[in-house]
Amino acid sequence: MKIILDVDCGVDDSLALLYMLKKPEVEILGVTSVFGNVSAQKSADNVCRILDLADAPKDIPIVCGAESPLEGQWDGPVAIIHGDNGLGNARLPVSSRTVLDMPVEDFLYETTARYPEEVTVLTLGRLTNVANTIEKHPDFKKNIKNIVMMGGTLSAPGNVTPVAEANFEGDPLACDKVFCSGIDISVVGLDVTMQTRLKKSYIESLWEYCRDQDKAIAEYLCAAFGYYFEGNHIQDGCIDDCPLHDPLAAIAVVKPELFQFQLLKARIECNGDYCRGMIVADKRNHTFEAEYIKFAIAVDAEAALRELLSIF
Ligand code: BDR
């Protein structure tokens, strides 16, 4: 599986990245960064540190992407959930890896063009980089195999507004452009991520049973998720567990059979006082003009958690 990850590298993004790095069937062709939980620049810096932590090959390209949405301004870092550094204030050494000095759109285009219809882009943040690539390189749509994205909600409550999820609400216009592109898209949203609960005890016990070479990763996850659990507690009232957002989207790439998908034509509401970033999916027989999107509507949560923890 040839994968590019596009991340706003916060705590759950970092676990998704670690999971992908540990899967032998996954070949990571690059990691691109976008504003969201932290700035795109800080996200790229966090990616470098996580790659070091996992002792990942030094030649994995890292590219810094958009620092703001297509319209309007970024609201700033989400320190309450992801800490001041995006990694739950866990300290990881400064990395000597370099971030490639090239436009993210060119990287996404050139890398997918090198392997036509073979590359999956896994987006774990706003869709800004992908929307900009579609705009700048019309052939991108033909070359990319598919996109799996963490974001949105069909029927679960939103997590930043009553009806919207953070990644979609943070750049609804970009998300709508990507939805309209005709690219094969699978959406892993709050409908399934809220049902998949990562228990505090899973993270806390990692250190005891993981392989010796993974002790540093277990230590990092304990520190980062210690903060993340607190943040989610304040936001969602959960005490001993938290939803599994970005890692679940990564699992959907590797093990799609753990999910049930529904195909619906859908757009994203880009305006409105209450509905910005909301998915408008048409369940009528005579649907509006839009592209079909695959929405994850159910998941075998226990199997997904087993799959995640199997990397240790
Ligand atoms: C999404 O928003 C970000 O905070 C997380 O990293 C995840 O991608 C959840 O709504």
Ligand code: CA
């Ligand atoms: Ca994310």
